[in-house]
Amino acid sequence: MSVERLRVLRELADRGTVAAVAEALSMTPSAVSQQLKVLAREAGVALLEPDGRRVRLTDAGRALVVRADEVLAAMERAATEMASYRGxxxxxxxxxxxxxxxxxxxxxxxxxxxxxxxxxxxxxxxxxxxxxxxxxxxxxxxxxxxxxxxxxxxxxxxxxxxxxREPIDVAVAAGHRLAGKGAVVPGELADETWISVRSGFPVDDVLRSIATITGVQPRIAQRLIEFSVIEALVASGYGVALMPRHAVRHPDLVMLRLAGVRAARxxxxxxxxxxxxxxxxxxxxxxxxxxxxxxxxxxx
Structure with missing residues (x-):
């Protein structure tokens, strides 16, 4: 089997469509399709199957992708060994x-x-x-x-x-009712308005843990991805937030340790x-x- 055709198959597994593979490898879609057909003939088994207007890997195709990873890694190791002789x-x-x-x-x-x-x-x-x-x-x-x-x-x-491992703390404004405490437990946060991140990120996972402990669904006013914006809103009194400890930069925030729940990313x-x-x-x-x-x- 051709190493280059194995590379095309791996790109399809990574990128999902023939068009995306063609763009990544500077090929035409028809050339990509032809390479995959030749590879299937070499393998002696169907590697792709229809999936609506696209194609997807068969079980055999997915198995060959794993072997393609190994072959391409071996090629990189060979190149590396040669490079090691050069310094x-x-x-x-x-x-x-x-x-x-x-x-x-x-x-x-x-x-x-x-x-x-x-x-x-x-x-x-x-x-x-x-x-x-x-x-x-x-x-x-x-x-x-x-x-x-x-x-x-x-x-x-x-x-x-x-x-x-990075602990996650609770950020509050300097004038917040909890600002004088070094640490808080989830029950003390049940009535707070939250500024949070998008679903699927570690900070949101911790907020869901707090909801489980308190039995209260958090009131989330905003979901943002940029921590500096979250910090600015919290410092201005628009809510509280969970923040990774080393990410905090705003000088007007008070950081409280969160007790009673595993809170880290x-x-x-x-x-x-x-x-x-x-x-x-x-x-x-x-x-x-x-x-x-x-x-x-x-x-x-």
């Missing part, structure tokens, strides 16, 4: 990060890698962890976050590594399986680990 790890590593995690860790990562020959090309991508496999079609490393009670996204096509680093065997990717992963250790060691 230190070098090259470009594409990294996706959620914004608050990027603000905390990316400056440290770039400082760690300065002068190493490894170039990090970073983009902000804030999606639920369930969407990380889609991001790995375009990135070598994805920094994502999830509620600490949620399962790891490690699977046949994703390798996920726990990087750090964890950071994961996701790659394709075996990606760390490429020295440049391994260097980036190591830089993230070092950055996380320093971030969590600093007083909040």
């Amino acid at each position: 230190s790890p070098r090259g470009q590593v594409r990294v996706a990060l959620f914004p608050s995690g990027a603000a905390l860790l990316l400056p440290r990562v770039l400082a760690e890698l300065a002068g190493s020959g490894v170039e990090v090309v970073a983009r902000d991508e804030d999606v639920p962890s369930s969407e990380v496999p889609r991001l790995l079609a375009d990135y070598d490393v994805v920094l994502t976050h999830r509620d600490e009670r949620s399962p790891s996204i490690t699977g046949p096509r994703v390798a996920s590594r726990l990087l750090m 964890v950071y994961d680093l996701a790659t394709r399986p075996h990606a760390e065997q490429r020295p440049a990717v391994a260097a980036v992963l190591a830089a993230f680990r070092s950055a996380a250790e320093r971030a969590t060691a600093e007083p909040s």
Whole structure:
């Protein structure tokens, strides 16, 4: 089987449509379809089946995608071994990060890698962890976050590594009735108006836990994705919010520890399986680990 045809099949598994594969690989849709037909003949089994106006992978197609990952990883390892004879790890590593995690860790990562020959090309991508496999079609490393009670996204096509744990606190305005307390229990928050994030993100998972404990459905006035906007609204007295401890920047907020409920998000680093065997990717992963250790060691 052709390695390039296996790459086309993997792209279809990642991107979902022939048109998207064609755009990603700078091919025409008809050329993509032809490559997939040839691959099916080589495999001797149907790899695709109709799904409305599109196509989807058969069970055999999904099984072959897993093997394609292994073959393409082996090709990268071979290239890496040759590169190792030419000197230190070098090259470009594409990294996706959620914004608050990027603000905390990316400056440290770039400082760690300065002068190493490894170039990090970073983009902000804030999606639920369930969407990380889609991001790995375009990135070598994805920094994502999830509620600490949620399962790891490690699977046949994703390798996920726990990087750090970040507590989630309650943010209130300086004049709020609870501002003088160092910590609060969920029952004290039952009547509050909340400024929260979109559903599916770790902070919202903790808010749902509070609802379970108190038996009161939270009154959510706004759902926003940008923490700086949430902070501004809370500081102005429009509600209270749950905030990851290291993400807080607003000087007029009072942060309260949340007692009686597991309240934290964890950071994961996701790659394709075996990606760390490429020295440049391994260097980036190591830089993230070092950055996380320093971030969590600093007083909040």
